[in-house]
Amino acid sequence: MYDIIIVGAGTAGLTAAIYARRAEKSVLVLEQTTYGGQIINTLEIENYPGMYKVSGPEFSKALYDQAITLGAEVEFEKVISVRRDENLFLVGTEDDSYKARAVILATGAEYRKLGIPREEELTGRGVSYCATCDGSFYKDKEVMVNGGGNTALYDAEYLAGICKKVYLVHRRDQFRGDTSLVERIKKLPNVEIILGATVEELIPGEDGKLRAVKLKFLERPSTEVAVAGLFVAIGHIPSVGAFSDLVEQDESGYVIAEEDCRTSYEGVFVAGDVRRKDLRQLVTATADGAEAATSAVDFLNNL
Numbered sequence: 001m002y003d004i005i006i007v008g009a010g011t012a013g014l015t016a017a018i019y020a021r022r023a024e025k026s027v028l029v030l031e032q033t034t035y036g037g038q039i040i041n042t043l044e045i046e047n048y049p050g051m052y053k054v055s056g057p058e059f060s061k062a063l064y065d066q067a068i069t070l071g072a073e074v075e076f077e078k079v080i081s082v083r084r085d086e087n088l089f090l091v092g093t094e095d096d097s098y099k100a101r102a103v104i105l106a107t108g109a110e111y112r113k114l115g116i117p118r119e120e121e122l123t124g125r126g127v128s129y130c131a132t133c134d135g136s137f138y139k140d141k142e143v144m145v146n147g148g149g150n151t152a153l154y155d156a157e158y159l160a161g162i163c164k165k166v167y168l169v170h171r172r173d174q175f176r177g178d179t180s181l182v183e184r185i186k187k188l189p190n191v192e193i194i195l196g197a198t199v200e201e202l203i204p205g206e207d208g209k210l211r212a213v214k215l216k217f218l219e220r221p222s223t224e225v226a227v228a229g230l231f232v233a234i235g236h237i238p239s240v241g242a243f244s245d246l247v248e249q250d251e252s253g254y255v256i257a258e259e260d261c262r263t264s265y266e267g268v269f270v271a272g273d274v275r276r277k278d279l280r281q282l283v284t285a286t287a288d289g290a291e292a293a294t295s296a297v298d299f300l301n302n303l
């Protein structure tokens, strides 16, 4: 029996483990793959305060070592169910079942992929899913944003302030995002909007990095556009499978909780990218981890 079980050993989950252990609570972290989460494959992080140019593996290992040193236990098992049993939570994995008085969900989210050849090979070599993370690597270069919602529009606006030119490509004939934002984008001199087009092919250069993107149109031949970066902004998929019936979620599947990270189910807390919020970054994941652990400790102390 543990005081707190944390589902997910990404940035949010490991930060929650650090805070919970420093409050002297027993902690088990359950992780389905390896520790680190989404950031593990990133070569260079430039925007985490106080750690300029750290790699994803270095960042994750430092967090993991800190959590372990402070006494958190970690098991590498996929959580498949979380349910209440009288005063306890039963957390079921593919191999076992664990008991805890409180649960923190820190299962993250995945970027929706284009699902076309070379996407994986060129990720980090021109293909990105996060303009805030990688935009500055494309300073004064020509880039493309693919998507039609607010994320794509904000990405295009953000990149227009950094890059020489931004092509904003959307498959429909109008954007899904806010009209005021669309109007702002239309006024930016270095943004070219291309509607009714989908990304058909990613073309690498001799250096193995993205050189161009081939766009497919319904009523005209495909066109090749030379760009150094493609920012894919076609949505996120929150990882809520194991507990989708337990806690309240918004229409996109994100778990609803305010800054204190308390979910609709008493004793269950949420942290990181799986929580409904505007900015999904390492710094907000660590902030959530700290908040969720502090709320869980407060809940346990008042049982």
Ligand SMILES: Cc1cc2nc3c(=O)[nH]c(=O)nc-3n(C[C@H](O)[C@H](O)[C@H](O)COP(=O)(O)OP(=O)(O)OC[C@H]3O[C@@H](n4cnc5c(N)ncnc54)[C@H](O)[C@@H]3O)c2cc1C
Pocket: 007, 008, 009, 010, 011, 012, 013, 030, 031, 032, 033, 034, 035, 036, 037, 038, 039, 042, 044, 045, 046, 047, 048, 077, 078, 079, 080, 106, 107, 108, 109, 111, 129, 130, 133, 134, 239, 242, 271, 272, 273, 274, 280, 281, 282, 283, 285
């Ligand atoms: C390519 C890339 C580059 C990025 N670059 C930056 C950057 O430079 N700066 C920045 O601030 N942010 C960056 N981000 C965003 C940042 O990585 C995320 O905001 C952050 O990782 C969110 O942390 P998290 O702990 O909430 O979720 P995640 O990192 O997604 O971790 C969730 C963990 O939960 C595990 N899990 C999920 N379901 C289960 C289950 N059922 N059972 C057990 N375990 C489970 C997953 O395996 C994963 O390890 C980047 C993201 C990507 C993809």
